[in-house]
Amino acid sequence: MSEETGQTVAFIAIDRITVVNPRSRPKRSFEEMVDSIAAVGLKKPITVTRNRDHGAGYDLVCGQGRLEAFRLLGEKTIPAFVVDLDPQDSLIASLVENFARRQLRGIDLLHDIGAMKQRGHAEAEITRMTGLSSEYVKGIIHLIEKGEQRLLQSVEAGIVPVAIAVQIADADDIGVQEALQQAYERNELRGKRLLAAKRLVDRRAKYGNALVSHLTRKPKISSMSLVRAYQQDTERKRMLIRKAEATKARLLLITAAMREMLRDEALVEVMQQEGLATMPKVLSDRIFPGRM
Template sequence: MTKNHRPGELQMIPIDRIEVINPRERNSRIFDEIVGNIKAIGLKKPITVTPRIGTGGSEHYLLVCGEGRLKAFRALGETAIPALVVNVNDEDAFIMSLAENIARRQCRPLELLAGIERLRNQGYDKKAICEKTGLTPDYVQGILILLQHGEERLLVAVEQGRIPLNAALAIVGAGDDDKAIQDALQDAYETGKLRGKQLLRARSIIERRQTLGRSMARGTPRKRSEVTTSSLVRTYQKEVERQKLMVKKAEFTQQRLLFIVGALRQLLADENFTNLLRAEGLETLPKYLAERVWSRGHAA
């Protein structure tokens, strides 16, 4: 902190000099509510920033807490915002931001969990992460296990409360063995870890996990295959085979239709059969069949 700031000093800080260190996406409805509240009654709680000196000696600030409020002020056309200036290093600033997100539970689950993973990667053990985030040791341990296995789909389900953490860990422990996974679900049901809707949700999550994978990634571009003479020949051959198969299916369908038409002609030539059809109200045929059974327009 520079000598111009006292610890915890409240100041009006230019918005264009504030840098967001832990950005996150925000629900548009919630953001509109923040903007509306600030416009109606003003800012109830200042944001928190920490000062830094740039390469040219100019002072700027890292945002510690209050990204939504900062964006709302910017959306309202304000050029400065009330901020509490604190003296913390980059790492502590990130941890403070993460802790606020965890406490408010308004961030997207994967963003929250990615923050826990970042703390782990920075060398913090489970106990230290618990102390800094306020989470329980069992929860942190379970989340770290899911992170290590790349189980994003299960992580989101746990954070959203769709399935309990211990059930997710049981699924991970079963690996990719379908029988082992079903046994894990059965055990979770019998021990009371999964009941009712939670069991149905767990099955749905497992099916999506098996079909779509563990990751929630979307929009990954497919690698375009290089077009060569060989690839064109293979494509042509496949198309020829596909059309040959279609011709065989058409011929087979035509043969079955001819058989049906012949059988109907023989049956309709039997007076007893036609009388039975009339009694049941079934003496008419679909136009497509009638035109073939009675080629000259004859009616029963």
């Protein structure tokens, strides 16, 4: 009997326990847990409840990491508290335990709030069970319902306060900039956090609310479209060649005319009197090639 909980600790066969709410965990922290259990043993039993559909089986309430560590160490049984919970209460207890331990990715914890809301729990009840503020819970639920994955990630990372994230989610482009400006003036976003928030807003405007943008598949290129593209490219090049040849012909005509004009001494004298005795070197070289 455990003096702390008043619950009986039983040794349960590991292969009889089902993880109903599986979670991934950082490899390094899991390896540290395995090493700790191997060195000093299990400090706290896991918690399970009887599976009502399979009388001989158990559903895991909390302690997935410890269970997986025992399995990895080759153990056949594990100490466990056996509690009497229906499937819904068991899942809620698992989610609340995740909040208390804070061992999971923050974004998973935020979505757990949404999962509790979907199961019919009121915001006040979620606040009580998780220990989070009512403003935080309400804001997270609002962001989840609007599909604001980018903003949720920024809240989880501590870049944008949840209240500002809600303002951004509900605002148009001008309102978003006003929200950032107000946050700056209230000293809620400064320095690197402000720059990160601006980058987030830009990416959200460009790629949408989701973290992964679903790009449209490019149409397949047929042989006919390739031939058509080649013909169009060839025609463009022919037009460029024709324009170049026409320009060259006009330039030759102009230089020839200028050359004849400059051979007229009377015209040259008039030009000198009018202060037009010089010309650009590029033009002079073309009219009188080879002259230094």
